[in-house]
Amino acid sequence: MDKKELINSGKVKSVYNSTDDDKVIIEFRDDMTAGDGARKEVMTNKGAYNAIISAKIFKVLEENGIETQFIDLLEPNVMLAKKLEMIPIEVIVRNIATGSLVRKYPIDEGTRLEPPIVQMDFKDDEYHDPMLNDSLIKALGIATQEEIDILTEKALEINESLVKFFADAGIILVDFKVEFGKDAEGNILLGDEISPDGCRLWDSETLDMLDKELFRKGKDNEVMDAYVEVYNRIIPDSEKVI
Ligand code: 5GP
Numbered sequence: 001m002d003k004k005e006l007i008n009s010g011k012v013k014s015v016y017n018s019t020d021d022d023k024v025i026i027e028f029r030d031d032m033t034a035g036d037g038a039r040k041e042v043m044t045n046k047g048a049y050n051a052i053i054s055a056k057i058f059k060v061l062e063e064n065g066i067e068t069q070f071i072d073l074l075e076p077n078v079m080l081a082k083k084l085e086m087i088p089i090e091v092i093v094r095n096i097a098t099g100s101l102v103r104k105y106p107i108d109e110g111t112r113l114e115p116p117i118v119q120m121d122f123k124d125d126e127y128h129d130p131m132l133n134d135s136l137i138k139a140l141g142i143a144t145q146e147e148i149d150i151l152t153e154k155a156l157e158i159n160e161s162l163v164k165f166f167a168d169a170g171i172i173l174v175d176f177k178v179e180f181g182k183d184a185e186g187n188i189l190l191g192d193e194i195s196p197d198g199c200r201l202w203d204s205e206t207l208d209m210l211d212k213e214l215f216r217k218g219k220d221n222e223v224m225d226a227y228v229e230v231y232n233r234i235i236p237d238s239e240k241v242i
Contacts (some may be wrong), residue, residue, distance in 0.1 A: 001025070001080060011037050012047070012197065013228050018080070020182060023071065028054075028193070032033045032128060032223070036125040048076035048242050050195035053096035055079060056235055057162065057194045064161040066154065068190040069181065073100045076242050084181025084191045087143060090124040091151050093159045094175040099213075114158055116154050123179065137224040140155045151180055158190065159177065165198060166201065171210060198228050 003018040003025045011033045016025045028047035033040045051073060057198050069081040096103060097111040117231035121129040137143050141149070156180060166173045176199035179192035192198075196211040203210060214223040219226065231240075 001074070011040075011195070012050075017064065017083075022083050024081050024083045025074065026051075026081055028077045028079070030077075032197075032212070032215055034212070036128060041116060041215075043224050048225060049079045049224075049231050050193060050197060052235060052241060053195045053227075053231055055194040056239070057165070058097060058190070060141055060165050061161055061190065064157075064160065066190060067178055067187070069183075071210055073241075081191070082183055083187065084189055086179060086181040087147070087151070087188075089142060089151065090121040090123050090129060090177045091155045092121060092175060092177045093117070093155050094119065095159070095163065096172070096174045096200075098174060108207040116156065119157050121149070121177075127133055133155075147188065154180065154190065155190070158194075162194070162231060165234070169202070169229070169230075170204045171233065172202040172204050172207075174202055176200070195240070196230050201230060 001023065001070040002019045006014055006016055007024070008015040012031045014027045014029060016027070016070065016076060018025050018119055030042050030044060030046045030050040032041055032043050032046055055070060056075045058068040061068055062070070070082050071080040071082060074080050094113050094117040097107045097113060098109055101107060101117070102109045120132045122132050123129060134148055137148055138145065159173070159180060162176070163173050176194065178190060178194060180188050183189055183193040199211055200213055201210040202208065212223065214226055
């Protein structure tokens with residue numbers, strides 16, 4: 001499988017067409033960004049850690065019956081994936097209140113959210129990813145009600161699987177963001193990545209942060225140690241490639 005032309009260069013990943021028309025090659029770069037890309041640093045091996053962590057999580061989800069775009073890891077930071085037409089919605093699931101939720105609403109930091117909150121944001125840096133609702137999504141022509149319901153159901157299934165998966169590694173899945181896309185037949189599949197870039201992960205004992213929030217808070221020298229900690233806890237030694 002060979003790389004063809006670049007089709008999308010995001011803040012941290014580059015997507016290429018491949019010699020097989022229905023597959024893409026996703027390169028996870030070492031860039032780390034915050035504030036809609038306003039701040040950017042390069043972190044050694046960050047791309048590989050995120051690609052390997054994402055690949056592991058996608059495999060776990062597939063084992064639990066959730067279809068993803070993941071096919072294979074070609075190199076530590078390069079993923080072969082099914083080609084999807086991405087839906088410009090960031091589906092966020094929250095198990096514990098923190099981040100923008102406590103900044104925008106009268107809810108205490110650390111409140112356990114039962115049932116979890118499912119939130120959908122418009123993926124658009126120019127508009128700063130504003131929160132959507134069903135009628136906005138339909139008015140903008142982004143998705144139908146049936147598709148919104150599928151996204152909600154899939155996001156909650158992913159949450160259920162990953163809460164257990166991370167708990168076994170001594171990690172609390174506080175909240176996370178996922179993105180979906182449609183394959184050539186119109187099926188909705190989980191796409192993009194699930195990594196410490198788009199999840200809040202807290203150590204179950206100490207409640208220490210193990211994710212990109214450290215970078216958002218300016219703790220640049222601690223963030224890669226946290227990513228490596230997540231990698232070490234969830235990737236068995238036999239599957240470690242860096
Ligand atoms: P919040 O809305 O509290 O800032 O974020 C909620 C969750 O979604 C966090 O786990 C955060 O990492 C993730 N998230 C929200 N927006 C984005 C985004 O634009 N990019 C990434 N990588 N994650 C996001």
